[in-house]
Amino acid sequence: MFLINCPYCGERDQSEFSAGGEAHIERPKQPTELSDDQWAEYLFMRKNIKGVQFERWNHAHGCRKWFNMVRDTSNDKIHAVYKMGEKPPIK
Template sequence: MFLINCPYCGERDQSEFVSGGEAHIARPKQPTELNDDQWAEFLFMRKNIKGVQFERWNHVHGCRKWFNVARDTSNDKIEKIYKMGEQPPKL
């Protein structure tokens, strides 16, 4: 059970949050221009790395805000939490 420091509410128990998978995958602005492979890349392909991974989390049982988390998947250490729209930190 992590402790997650919601950028809007402060530190809360993991049970208040849900994870929304990999961050920084923007929905294509013109999906109709993409061929099947390009669309599949957006739709299905996600990284699964050992090390620091950028993820989206939602404070679903709190302020309902989405934000980004840089988490080390090998030990679940949260390196950085930053708001939607912000650039991923260099780690």
């Protein structure tokens, strides 16, 4: 069970959060101009890395804010959390 440092509330138990998949996939501004393949790339294609991964998390049973997390999926180490719209603090 992780201890997650919500950027708005501080350290909270994982049971208060829900995971929201890969981060930094921006919804295309002009979907109508995309080909089927380009749209499918946005819609369906997600990475599943063993190692450092950028993820979206939501403090669902807390402040209800979405934020980003850098997590190593091989050992569940959380390297960083940062607010939506912010640049990742780690590459």
